[in-house]
Amino acid sequence: MTDPEPLFDALAAHLDRIGEDRAPLFLAKAALALAVALNDNARALALLEGCAHDLERPA
Amino acid sequence: MRPAGRGEHDSLYFTYPRFAAPKGPRGAPVPVAIVGAGPVGMAAALELARHGQRSLLIDAKDTFNDGSRAICLSRSSFHILERIDALAPFLETSLPWTTGRSFYRGQQILEFAMPDSADEKFRPMYNLQQQYIEQFLWDAIERCPLIETRWQTRLEGVQPTPHGATLSLVDPDGAYQQPADWVLAADGARSTLRRLLGLRLAGEAFEGRYVIADVRMAHDYPTIRRALFDPACRPGGTVLIHRQPQDLWRIDYQLAPGDSADDATREGAVRTSVQAVLDEIGHTGPWELEWWSVYSANTLALEAYRHGPVVFIGDSAHIVPIFGVRGLNNGLADAQNIGWKLALVLAGQAGPGLLDSYTPERRGATLDVFANASKSARFMTPPSFGTALMRDAALSLALRQPWAGALANPRQMAPHTYADSPLTAPDAGLESGLGGPVPGAMIADARLEGGFLSDRLGPLFTLIWFGTPPPMSHPLLRLLALPPGTLWEAPEGSAWLIRPDLHVAGRWTFGDAAGILSWLDHLLERP
Numbered sequence: 150m151t152d153p154e155p156l157f158d159a160l161a162a163h164l165d166r167i168g169e170d171r172a173p174l175f176l177a178k179a180a181l182a183l184a185v186a187l188n189d190n191a192r193a194l195a196l197l198e199g200c201a202h203d204l205e206r207p208a
Numbered sequence: 209m210r211p212a213g214r215g216e217h218d219s220l221y222f223t224y225p226r227f228a229a230p231k232g233p234r235g236a237p238v239p240v241a242i243v244g245a246g247p248v249g250m251a252a253a254l255e256l257a258r259h260g261q262r263s264l265l266i267d268a269k270d271t272f273n274d275g276s277r278a279i280c281l282s283r284s285s286f287h288i289l290e291r292i293d294a295l296a297p298f299l300e301t302s303l304p305w306t307t308g309r310s311f312y313r314g315q316q317i318l319e320f321a322m323p324d325s326a327d328e329k330f331r332p333m334y335n336l337q338q339q340y341i342e343q344f345l346w347d348a349i350e351r352c353p354l355i356e357t358r359w360q361t362r363l364e365g366v367q368p369t370p371h372g373a374t375l376s377l378v379d380p381d382g383a384y385q386q387p388a389d390w391v392l393a394a395d396g397a398r399s400t401l402r403r404l405l406g407l408r409l410a411g412e413a414f415e416g417r418y419v420i421a422d423v424r425m426a427h428d429y430p431t432i433r434r435a436l437f438d439p440a441c442r443p444g445g446t447v448l449i450h451r452q453p454q455d456l457w458r459i460d461y462q463l464a465p466g467d468s469a470d471d472a473t474r475e476g477a478v479r480t481s482v483q484a485v486l487d488e489i490g491h492t493g494p495w496e497l498e499w500w501s502v503y504s505a506n507t508l509a510l511e512a513y514r515h516g517p518v519v520f521i522g523d524s525a526h527i528v529p530i531f532g533v534r535g536l537n538n539g540l541a542d543a544q545n546i547g548w549k550l551a552l553v554l555a556g557q558a559g560p561g562l563l564d565s566y567t568p569e570r571r572g573a574t575l576d577v578f579a580n581a582s583k584s585a586r587f588m589t590p591p592s593f594g595t596a597l598m599r600d601a602a603l604s605l606a607l608r609q610p611w612a613g614a615l616a617n618p619r620q621m622a623p624h625t626y627a628d629s630p631l632t633a634p635d636a637g638l639e640s641g642l643g644g645p646v647p648g649a650m651i652a653d654a655r656l657e658g659g660f661l662s663d664r665l666g667p668l669f670t671l672i673w674f675g676t677p678p679p680m681s682h683p684l685l686r687l688l689a690l691p692p693g694t695l696w697e698a699p700e701g702s703a704w705l706i707r708p709d710l711h712v713a714g715r716w717t718f719g720d721a722a723g724i725l726s727w728l729d730h731l732l733e734r735p
Contacts, residue, residue, distance in 0.1 A: 181602065
């Protein structure tokens with residue numbers, strides 16, 4: 150598996166620079182571009198499905 | 209609508225005729241009454257006449273529809289116009305086009321070209337104002353002795369009879385009863401016949417509403433459809449720009465969800481919005497406002513297009529979003545479809561069961577448009593937060609990545625394939641890997657020695673036989689023998705049966721005269 154550290158840092162830096170207002174657009178672009186670059190729709194869809202979980206703060 | 213001081217038909221460039229009220233006898237039974245002398249009703253009358261059948265065309269108005277309305281005629285519609293002998297003025301006047309360009313925030317993200325080649329007699333699309341479409345069809349009707357037209361004639365009632373229906377009609381001279389064996393309802397989106405029969409359109413209403421405005425101006429841009437997403441002149445909205453003949457330009461712009469249509473269609477508001485679009489595309493010269501209207505991107509259709517002797521054609525049967533350019537084009541295909549079938553039934557050359565194929569074939573075409581419209585609508589008028597965000601993401605990506613621009617391709621539609629129609633023979637070419645058009649599909653044209661394939665087809669059915677055909681004949685069939693491989697890599701002995709509307713009724717890798725003739729009789733004499 151690739152080292153996620155630089156990806157984490159780069160995303161954080163982009164989001165800091167872009168700001169909260171434009172963050173959804175940036176993340177939507179990033180997700181779509183990365184999913185297409187993966188060139189494996191089944192895998193991309195499964196990863197997106199996985200990311201849709203655990204978005205709420207536990208009660 | 210038109211600017212203050214000008215009447216509904218007071219155009220800058222088109223003189224609307226005034227048709228007199230009917231004179232002479234009326235009320236004698238007719239084989240076919242067509243309610244609505246718009247483009248679809250006129251095309252139906254011409255298709256019936258082409259096959260030798262008389263019809264009565266009635267319309268409440270005394271002239272054509274106001275305004276340019278449906279301006280895009282597809283290649284398949286040009287084939288219909290050619291077959292009803294109305295084509296020449298369309299070719300002379302309309303503007304052919306193949307290309308569309310999409311822009312996001314002022315930058316071009318996509319240029320698409322619709323399929324075209326030297327094998328095609330007609331271009332993929334032609335722009336022409338609807339009043340010219342009506343004028344040119346009317347000119348063909350005036351040449352045709354089989355069509356009687358009564359303008360200023362309003363439909364007020366319809367009663368089924370054992371042999372058809374009786375229409376209650378009113379004209380300036382009074383009311384009378386008009387019996388007809390068959391009635392074609394070509395009376396548009398607000399169909400009187402639909403209301404009189406208690407029928408309702410069902411489907412979805414999309415949020416998007418557009419103002420469409422025609423302006424006359426000297427503007428230097430080729431006949432290329434422009435789509436502006438999120439432009440500075442209309443943040444968050446979409447604008448479409450089409451060139452029309454006579455220096456007319458069609459500008460469609462989307463209203464925001466909270467905008468009132470009444471406010472947006474006031475002349476001052478239209479002028480301000482149009483000026484903003486023209487500023488955006490760099491037009492600095494003068495312009496004149498010709499006409500405007502407003503529409504919603506709805507997808508609505510009748511459950512059944514035929515109710516006993518009454519058959520719905522065009523907008524009376526289906527409402528589709530304007531940006532798919534399938535409203536009028538599908539209406540013309542409806543008119544041709546019911547026209548040839550009804551003509552054969554009236555002539556006793558086919559059983560009435562042939563008409564049962566009308567709803568599945570033409571409603572299938574409408575459902576195809578609906579499926580496509582929801583794909584277009586997600587870009588033109590995103591229906592949800594998620595769709596809007598992903599639309600913006602795709603458009604923003606498209607500035608640098610061409611694959612994302614393809615998501616904004618409007619996918620101008622090909623004619624519907626009647627794969628599941630009762631008239632379509634089981635595919636006897638599939639297992640052997642036969643190429644060429646599949647059963648139910650409309651054939652693509654092809655260049656043959658001295659012309660095009662479409663020029664060589666008969667008025668009714670045509671059997672294209674590759675190689676030397678066996679002796680065979682049928683009163684409704686023209687046999688067209690072509691050398692093997694001339695088209696579709698067709699092998700020796702293969703055969704395609706082509707319908708009057710250029711759709712494939714069947715194909716056979718190993719043609720067998722008796723089997724093909726028996727399929728033809730089967731589809732004509734359906735009980």
